Structure formats: C-alpha cells, structure tokens
Amino acid sequence: xxxxLLTMRVNGEQVELAVRxxxxxxxxxxxxxxxxxxxxxxxxxxxxxxxxxxxxEPIRSCLTLALEANGxxxxxxxxLATGGRLHPLQEAFVEQGAxxxxxxxxxxxxxxxxxxxxxxxxxxxxIKTALAGSFCRCTGYAKILEAVRAxxxxxxxxxxx
Amino acid sequence: xxxxxxxxxxPSTLDEALKIKRGQGAAAQILAGGTDLIVNxxxxxxxxxxxxxxxNIAELKRIEVTHDALVLGAGASLAEVASHPAVNxxxxxxxxxxxxxxxxxIQRFRGTIxxxxxxxxxxxxxxxxxxWRMSKGLCHRTGGKDCLAxxxxxxxxxxxxxxxxxxxxxxxxxxxLAGGGGKRVAPLAEFFTGRGESPWNxxxxxxxxxxxxxxxxxxxxxxYQRLALRPAVDFPLVNAAAxxxxxxxxxxxxxxxxxxxxxxxxxxxxxxxxxxxxxPTREALDLAQDAAVRVAEGVVVANAxxxxxxxxxMAGALARRATGEALGLA
Ligand SMILES: Cc1cc2nc3c(=O)[nH]c(=O)nc-3n(C[C@H](O)[C@H](O)[C@H](O)COP(=O)(O)OP(=O)(O)OC[C@H]3O[C@@H](n4cnc5c(N)ncnc54)[C@H](O)[C@@H]3O)c2cc1C
Ligand code: SF4
Ligand code: FES
Ligand code: FES
Numbered sequence: 001x002x003x004x005l006l007t008m009r010v011n012g013e014q015v016e017l018a019v020r021x022x023x024x025x026x027x028x029x030x031x032x033x034x035x036x037x038x039x040x041x042x043x044x045x046x047x048x049x050x051x052x053x054x055x056x057e058p059i060r061s062c063l064t065l066a067l068e069a070n071g072x073x074x075x076x077x078x079x080l081a082t083g084g085r086l087h088p089l090q091e092a093f094v095e096q097g098a099x100x101x102x103x104x105x106x107x108x109x110x111x112x113x114x115x116x117x118x119x120x121x122x123x124x125x126x127i128k129t130a131l132a133g134s135f136c137r138c139t140g141y142a143k144i145l146e147a148v149r150a151x152x153x154x155x156x157x158x159x160x161x
Numbered sequence: 162x163x164x165x166x167x168x169x170x171x172p173s174t175l176d177e178a179l180k181i182k183r184g185q186g187a188a189a190q191i192l193a194g195g196t197d198l199i200v201n202x203x204x205x206x207x208x209x210x211x212x213x214x215x216x217n218i219a220e221l222k223r224i225e226v227t228h229d230a231l232v233l234g235a236g237a238s239l240a241e242v243a244s245h246p247a248v249n250x251x252x253x254x255x256x257x258x259x260x261x262x263x264x265x266x267i268q269r270f271r272g273t274i275x276x277x278x279x280x281x282x283x284x285x286x287x288x289x290x291x292x293w294r295m296s297k298g299l300c301h302r303t304g305g306k307d308c309l310a311x312x313x314x315x316x317x318x319x320x321x322x323x324x325x326x327x328x329x330x331x332x333x334x335x336x337x338l339a340g341g342g343g344k345r346v347a348p349l350a351e352f353f354t355g356r357g358e359s360p361w362n363x364x365x366x367x368x369x370x371x372x373x374x375x376x377x378x379x380x381x382x383x384x385y386q387r388l389a390l391r392p393a394v395d396f397p398l399v400n401a402a403a404x405x406x407x408x409x410x411x412x413x414x415x416x417x418x419x420x421x422x423x424x425x426x427x428x429x430x431x432x433x434x435x436x437x438x439x440x441p442t443r444e445a446l447d448l449a450q451d452a453a454v455r456v457a458e459g460v461v462v463a464n465a466x467x468x469x470x471x472x473x474x475m476a477g478a479l480a481r482r483a484t485g486e487a488l489g490l491a
Contacts, residue, residue: 001166021169021212024199043162044200045267046394057240057270062162063199064271065192067169068216111266132393133264 008069010035011079019066026050026061029076037077037106041135048134051107052076058114058130077106080113089113089148091156098147100138107134112148122152162203171214175221178213178368179339186365189213193236193276196268201281205291206303215273221370224248229376230335235275235369242274251376254383254402258328261385261400264393275369277323278336278349282357282424283396284319284464286310301358310464317357318423318462326426327402327418328385334374340367353425360424379406379413384486386479390466397421398467401453401479403487410440417484419453419476423460429453429480441488446481453480 003018010033019028026043029035029052041049043062050062053075080087089109092098099105108131115122115130122130127148136144150156170189172178181189190209192198201207215221221236226247233242242248243259262268262277286294286309287302299305301317308314334349341364349372352361363369384403389395400421406414415436420426432452436445457476463469485491 002168004169020166022164022166022202024164043203045196045263048264048266051266054270058266059271060196060267063196063267065169065195065199065212065214067171068192068195068214070171107266130265133267 004067006066006070008071009073011074011076021065021067023066024062025052025054025064025066025069025074028066029061029074035076035078039103039106041103046133046135047104048107048111048131049104051110051134053110053114056114056117058111075110075113077109080109087113088154088156089116089151092147092151093144095156095158096143096147096150098139098143104134104136104139108136108144112151115148116152120152122148124149164199164202165205165208167209168211169214170211171217173217173219175218175339175368175370178215178218179366181211181213182366182368183341185211191215191368194238194268194272195276196263196272197276197280200288204289204294206281206287221275226251226376230373231376233274233372233374235278235371236273237275238270239272239274239277240269243269252332252374252381254328254332254381254385254404255325255374257385258325258387258402261387261392261397262324267394274325274372277325278329278372279361279363279369280321280323282317282319282360283322284310284317284357285466286464287319308462311462314462318460318464319357319360320421320465321353321360321424321426322396322421324387324397324400327400327420329372329374330418330420330426330428331383331402331404331416332374332381333416334372336369337371337373338363338367339370340364344370346373350428355423355425357424377406379408381406381414382487382489384483386483386486388475388479395466398465399457399472399475399479401476401483403483405441405487407441407488412436412439412441412488415487417449417453417480417487419456419480422457422472422476423462425460427456427460429456432480432484441490443490445488446485446490449484450477450481453477 006019007016029038039049041047045063189211192214215236221234223234243256300309387400401419403417417429454477457473
C-alpha cells in the first residue's frame with residue numbers, strides 16, 4: 001500500500017502527513033494527531049461517537065477515509081474552546097448535567113454546533129433530527145435536549161448564580 | 162475496526178476513473194460517500210485491489226434541469242439533492258425519501274444519490290462481521306452454494322434497501338452509465354436483476370453517471386411511505402412510493418412501487434392497468450393492498466429484523482397508504 005500525502009486543516013491548524021490509503025479519518029485524528037476526543041464506538045456509522053465536522057457539516061469519521069479529507073477543514077471537540085473559554089454549547093452541557101460518562105458528548109456537541117450554525121433557532125423537532133443517530137447510553141436524551149435549548153437561548157454561564 | 166489494504170486513486174475526471182475501471186474491472190471499487198462501502202469493507206464483504214474515489218470529479222456532482230428532465234449527477238450528495246430548488250419544485254417526494262434515510266449525521270452530507278441506488282442489498286445473514294458470519298457458513302452471496310434464509314434456494318434474496326429506489330422508480334427515472342463502450346441510458350425499471358448475488362445490470366467497468374427524472378406533463382400527486390423499527394438510523398422494513406396524475410377527475414397516470422422486500426423493487430403494474438383512465442375511488446385501496454400482499458408473498462424470505470409474515474402484511478398496508486395519499490383518498 002502506497003502512502004499518500006494528506007493536507008487538511010484541523011481545528012484551525014494546517015496539517016500535512018503521509019497516510020495509508022486504508023486509514024479512516026478516525027484513525028488519523030486519534031492515532032496520528034492524538035485528538036482522542038474523537039471516540040470510536042460502533043465503528044459502523046450507527047452511534048455518532050466519532051462525529052466530527054468536515055467543512056462545517058457533521059460526518060462520521062469512522063466511515064470516512066482519511067484521504068477523502070484532503071483539502072478539508074476539520075473540527076473536533078478539541079478545537080471548540082477558544083482562548084481557554086468553553087464554547088457556549090460546552091458550558092450548557094456542563095450546566096444542564098447533560099454529561100455522564102462523556103463518551104457521546106463530543107459527537108453530541110459537534111452535531112449541535114453544526115445545527116446552531118445552520119439554524120440558530122431550532123425547535124425541539126429540529127434538535128432531535130440533528131441528534132438522531134447519536135446515541136447516549138447514560139445521561140438520557142432529556143438533559144441533552146435541555147442543554148441544546150439552553151445554548152440556543154443564550155442561557156449559559158449561570159452556574160452558581 | 163481496521164480496513165483491508167487497498168490502493169487509493171482520486172481522479173479529477175470521469176475519463177480517468179473509467180480508464181482505471183477498464184484496466185481493473187471489479188477489482189477496482191467505486192467510493193462515493195462510502196457510508197455503505199466502508200462498513201462492508203470493515204465486515205470483509207469486499208476487499209478490492211483499488212478504491213476509486215469520486216470525490217474530486219465535479220462533473221458527477223452536477224444537478225441541472227434540461228427541457229424535459231431533472232438530471233442528478235450520481236455523485237451529488239443527498240444534502241445537495243434535497244436542498245436543490247428544482248428538486249423541491251418538481252419532486253418533493255424525492256426530498257421526503259431522502260429525509261427518511263438513516264440520520265443527518267450518518268450520510269446526509271457524505272452519502273450520494275448514486276450510492277443510495279447502488280446500496281448493496283441487505284440480509285441479516287450478510288450484513289454482519291466476518292467473525293459472526295463464519296459461525297453460520299457461506300451462502301450464495303459469500304461464495305457458498307445455499308441460502309441461509311431459504312434452504313435449497315438457488316439464488317440470493319437479499320433486500321434492495323435504498324430509500325430513494327421506490328420513489329425514483331415511481332417517477333420513471335432513467336440511469337446513464339459510462340463504461341467500455343461509451344455511454345448508455347437505461348430505464349431504472351430494467352436495472353434490477355432480481356438476484357441478490359448480482360443485483361444490477363451493470364458491467365464491472367461501468368460507472369453510474371446520472372439519474373434522469375422526466376419532468377411531468379401535469380402536476381403529480383404523490384406519496385412516500387416507509388416502515389422501520391426506529392424512524393432514524395434503521396433501514397426500511399418495507400417502503401412504497403406512488404405517483405399519480407389526475408386530470409378532469411380521471412386518473413391519467415399512476416405508478417405504485419413497493420420495495421425493501423427482495424433484491425428488486427416491485428412495480429405493481431396490474432394496479433396501474435386497472436386504475437388508469439377511471440375516476441379514483443376507494444376500491445383502489447383494496448386493489449393496491451391485495452396486489453402488494455400477493456407480490457410480497459412471492460419475494461419475501463425470512464432475512465430481515467422483522468418476520469416474513471409481518472413484512473408481507475406491511476407491504477399491503479404501505480401500498481394502501483401510498484395509494485390513498487397519492488389519490489387523495491386517505
Ligand atoms: C448506520 C447506517 C444507517 C443507514 N440507514 C439507511 C437508510 O435508512 N436508508 C438508506 O437508503 N440507506 C441507509 N444507509 C446506507 C447509506 O448510508 C446510504 O444508502 C447512502 O446513500 C449510500 O451512499 P454513498 O454515497 O455513501 O455510497 P457508497 O458507500 O460510496 O457506495 C455504495 C455502493 O455503490 C457503489 N457506487 C456508488 N456510486 C457509484 C457510481 N457512481 N457508479 C458505480 N458504483 C457506485 C459503491 O461501489 C458501493 O458498492 C445507512 C448506512 C449506515 C451506516
Ligand atoms: S438471502 Fe440468502 S444467499 Fe442472500 S445474503 Fe441472505 S443468506 Fe446469503
Ligand atoms: S464510531 Fe462512528 S458512528 Fe459509531
Ligand atoms: S454520557 Fe455516557 S454515553 Fe452519553
């Protein structure tokens with residue numbers, strides 16, 4: 001197998017590395033770039049733990065060859081906070097108790113970010129559609145829904161108040 | 162999960178892709194969105210020498226309206242098709258069918274319309290890990306000599322599960338394919354063989370380039386119906402599409418398709434023949450339901466996550482609903 005050069009932007013930084021053709025984007029993000037916030041759950045597209053944004057759209061990194069990301073802009077959960085400040089969605093997930101083990105959280109938050117960027121005022125149906133296929137095995141979806149609503153409404157940063 | 166080893170090529174023109182195909186045939190597999198193919202690689206259902214990515218081929222992503230058809234490039238993403246103004250104007254049924262596929266985060270942005278048509282037919286004994294399958298032994302589809310779902314059967318009954326298939330068929334779509342001998346256009350209705358081990362009339366060196374949907378000569382009323390265990394993520398247990406043109410109270414055109422039953426979608430031609438030319442009445446509902454059940458009885462085997470009998474009865478129920486909605490009788 002001949003390695004190919006892969007150039008992409010990950011969390012705002014240009015990266016260039018040689019990858020095996022049969023490496024998935026998930027493999028490269030986790031193993032080569034050590035972005036372990038990208039989780040491998042089912043590895044078959046069905047759970048959403050590996051979701052990342054490619055050119056602002058949610059995709060399954062377990063179903064995407066790394067080389068298919070050539071020239072793309074990738075955002076993982078590691079790239080969401082800016083200047084040491086959590087993104088409002090991250091704050092909302094913390095404040096609403098929408099995180100337990102945290103395994104589904106990166107995918108949930110990134111899918112929610114793509115939704116809010118596309119549609120800043122989603123209703124519950126829109127949120128459920130955007131998160132369908134993202135599975136949480138512990139928190140339960142009610143809290144996750146509340147967190148996305150809170151981020152939508154700007155109702156964040158109230159912890160302890 | 163690891164993928165098998167392969168070489169990777171991402172040509173920027175269709176001609177280059179066809180050249181690789183001509184040289185390697187079936188040993189070179191097409192990767193569109195990969196949302197079906199990569200899972201099948203992980204399950205070791207395929208292990209090609211070369212993967213040809215369509216990602217860089219702009220000419221396969223075009224969507225345009227000609228004087229008589231909507232032309233969808235096979236490589237257009239599901240999101241691009243579903244948000245295109247011409248698709249929404251002429252064929253909202255296709256938008257509904259696309260909306261029902263899997264989930265937004267799975268294939269909406271990467272999955273393609275061509276890949277949905279050429280989704281490998283599914284079977285609970287086939288879409289499993291290599292390890293799982295080894296405990297059952299081989300079948301027609303994996304190089305064996307029997308069917309694990311229907312003992313003694315001489316062919317494979319795996320299920321055509323693409324959610325856009327019945328809709329595109331109800332809209333009388335045509336396919337354009339490029340390959341060895343240049344381009345050819347074939348009706349979608351003649352594309353399916355009915356044999357799960359080789360489900361389509363496509364040559365190993367061919368690439369699907371376009372899906373053409375003829376523009377209707379009068380407004381179409383339509384219905385897309387689908388049943389799955391969960392509305393998101395899960396593949397359809399049965400789906401059905403109906404398209405009708407009613408003019409001056411008479412049914413001038415009607416097509417009813419049921420699918421996700423066997424390797425080929427089924428056009429219920431006898432219902433079409435019986436109903437055409439007359440004013441639609443509620444009798445059409447019983448006619449559609451009975452015909453669908455009869456057709457389903459001939460093709461469904463016990464190879465999905467719901468029982469054979471349930472799928473047969475639900476084929477009837479969905480054909481009834483689709484007919485009712487398309488004819489405004491519901
Ligand atoms: C968890 C999960 C749930 C899913 N749920 C659904 C569902 O509910 N409904 C549904 O319909 N699908 C579902 N899918 C399947 C799949 O995501 C979609 O069918 C999608 O549209 C496939 O398109 P693709 O571009 O990703 O195909 P790919 O995986 O790239 O290709 C599919 C097949 O077609 C061949 N191919 C693709 N394009 C061409 C071409 N132009 N010429 C020749 N051959 C070609 C490929 O070689 C491959 O064999 C699901 C998948 C997953 C993982
Ligand atoms: S229907 Fe039979 S032959 Fe076809 S994949 Fe399933 S078990 Fe194998
Ligand atoms: S790990 Fe990719 S969807 Fe489950
Ligand atoms: S918090 Fe554990 S899976 Fe969602």
